[in-house]
Amino acid sequence: MSDEEFILEVSALTKRFGGIVAVAGVNIKVKKGEVVSIIGPNGAGKTTVFNMLTGIYDVDEGTIRFKGKEIQNENPLHIVDAGISRTFQNIRLFGDLRVIENVMVGAHTKTDYGFFDSVFRTPKFKKEEDDKVLQAVKLLRSIGLDHRRDDYAANLPYGEQRKLEIARAIATGAELLLLDEPAAGMNPQESADLMNFIRSLKERGYTVLMIEHDMSVVMNVSDRIYVIDHGRPIADGLPEDIANNQVVIDAYLGGVRNDAQC
Amino acid sequence: MKGKNTLLHQYELFVDHNKLILAIILAVIILLFPFVIGSQYLLTVSVKIGSYVILAMGLNILTGYTGLVSLGHAGFVAIGAYTTSLLTVRYNVNFFIALLAGITLAGIVGILLGMPTLRVSGTYLSIITLGFGEIIKMIAMNWNAVTNGTLGIKNIPKPSIGGFSFTVSNYGLYYLMIFFVIVVSCFCLALVRSKTGRALMAIRTDELAATMMGINVTRYKILAFSLSAIFCALGGGLYATLIGYIDPNTFNFDVSTMILSIVILGGMGTLRGMFIGAIILIALPEVSRFLMEYRFVLYGVILVVMMRFRPQGILGWRSTMPFKLSKHVQNELNDTDLIHQTHVGELAYE
Structure with a gap:
């Protein structure tokens, strides 16, 4: 794929708060018209990524390209203007x-x-x-x-x-909508409505990048999924791949790691 | 909409249906008021109420709509009053030109004060504005060469155009005040019902969300600060010519709290509230003279009762009427009614 196809390209994005590395080397690529989800356990750094994308937080390392232009560390107002x-x-x-x-x-x-x-x-x-x-x-x-x-x-x-x-x-x-946990606190009926709504957004040509915990929503509407844990990217791919990915399952369920056994 | 059958809704419907008649009745009452009253004293109080309505409208832009509490707006009132009075007394400048100079100066000071201070908010901002009010008072007190220090400025002339002098006794000052109150009210109404007003109210609720909507928060805060300074200076200039004598103590902390009390009592973020607030708080000391020094107890009681039972202010309700669509919009919508409905159609913003 050539670079022009991506509306959003995030590479090696890093953010530190004092000694804590909140986000380390996250890469995200979103094509125009896609619905892409970022998932990960609580405190994984997902919202921090959003805050950097929208200019609320400064980026320590890495680049954010939106429609081919670098927008990291821009004023939030310019980022809204950009779309x-x-x-x-x-x-x-x-x-x-x-x-x-x-x-x-x-x-x-x-x-x-x-x-x-x-x-x-x-x-x-x-x-x-x-x-x-x-x-x-x-x-x-x-x-x-x-x-x-x-x-x-x-x-x-x-x-x-x-x-x-x-x-x-x-x-x-905006062309790119960042939705931070849109289904949080919703009952099953409401999140089903939301799924249809997000699909309709896609049909109308919007690009959606969302953070979500509700797996039924994530698995049903996402074209691709990125998984972050402790600020680090641990997996990305199609929904069905992610659902069967052992690393992801371990991160969510606290699976037994070999190195932790001694 | 909730509350379709409430008393408030009935009232708003009534007002909406009889707008024209009510406006005419109100206009007649206001225009004939001086002739019916015929008392110099009551007329002076009325003009004073008018000037406080203007002051409250000024502070309301900042505190009511933008959510920034200022405790030093007496400073801007002083700037307006001193500039207007000094220019008319010392240099025989026409009152209206002097007034314009006063509000311009206050506007500039508002911007200059706003730029560094609006990066802080809440209590910190209030303390800074409190300091500003005191600084202006101190300058007025100590800059003898210009302000005549604690002796103040005497014999401030009444405004005049082409030989006609606006005084209380020929009712001129009363009508002049009515004119300015109407101008300021219309300005505020136009401001509130525009994208500027919406931006200010968005900032009041949530600065971060407002920023994410592309609203330049700092710029709008400075705008609000400077506009409120301008109106307070306007009210100050008019007040000075009404009482004819000003000194630094005319503009002490009590004035700042009085303006703020009017805004809170009437209903923050409403225009109607400024009128009722000013009428109550300015007329109260006059009608309760017989209570002598217990007046301030009454004052305190009113504010405490307010805070307990009606914290949003006497007239601080949210309208129950639907959002007004212009004729043009209504026609357009009727045309598209058959196509749109609630299903997912094409989007408006593309």
Whole structure:
């Protein structure tokens, strides 16, 4: 495969907090339109990888290439602009804003009018604002959240809050969506819905990189899987390969290692 | 939506349906107020309430919408009041030009103060702004050559245009104040209902999530800081001309807490709350004069009762009305209604 096919290329990514190596030499490659999962036991460094991808943490070593450009250690704002958006492990919606307003905050950088346009309500303001409201409603309809449009985000049930957070990420105009444990805390019905939703994202051309613990979700929607343990990559490949990989099973179940027996 | 049948919803529906009539009634009351009242004293209090509404709206942008608590906004009020008064008294500059100079200066100071301090938040920011307020007071007290020190500035002229002087007795100052209150209210309303307002409220809830939406948090915080400084300076300039005399103690810590109390009592992050907050807290000392020194006990009781039973402020409710769609958007949506529904269709953002 040539390099141009990858929308995201992470190589030898390393992050240290003092003496602790949180992430060591992680490589991830994601093709456009793929759904790729990162799995690993708690504390493996998955979210740290996300935080480096989005510019929240500085990268100590390694490179992150997005659409061919190096973006490691860039300002988070530039990374959003480049087309990466994320959700959070613990939902971080703007709870005292309405559902539609949350989506419109997502479209912030795409809303093209200045401070004075809004104060004087210029035609440009009205057109842009109408555009963004319309797009927000359409987005909410397409993901089945339109009936909640006027509700305050904090009043939504859990599953819908997750969905709204993804909708908000989509509204930034991102091509690559980073989903941090989207199925966390969901009941089986909700995670089944989520699976369909993620598949539909893929159909619409979005690239998804997600961290997930729910194996039924991971195995069903992922094109490929990366496994991290103690900050180190231990395996990667197709879902069926990962499911039968002894190293992975050991990492999750604490399998008996030969070197630990003495 | 929840709460379809609540009293609040009924009230909001009523207001929404009778917008025009209510606006006309309100306008008539406000316009005829001075003629009906006919008392200099009550009119002076009304103008004072007006200036505090402006001050509260200024602080509300920062504290109510952006979530940054300032304890030193008396400093900005002082900058506006001193600049306006000094220019009119010493250099005979027209009041309105002097006022413009005052708010410009306050805006610049707001930016300069905002740049280094907005990297801290919460309590630390409050302490820094507290210090700022005291510094401005000290400058006013000790820079004798310019501010006349503790003696203050006397005989501040009333604003005038082409020979017409806006005083309390010819009702001019009252209408001038109404004009500025309306301008500031409209400005705030326009600001809140735009991407700037949404960005500020996003920052209030979650700075990290706001950053991830591409919002430049530092820039918006500085904007909020500077706007609130500008409005406080505007209120300060008007207040100075109303009372005609200012000294450094006019702008002590009590003023900062008074503005903050109005914002909290009325309802942080609402515009309607600023009016009710200012009316209660400015009129209260006047109507409770008979209580003499027990007034401040009453004050304390009100705030404690508030905190216990209505921490969001008297008028601090969330609207139960649906999000307003413009006519254009509604038409567009009706056209696409048949195609869209809730199934997964093509996405809007592509």
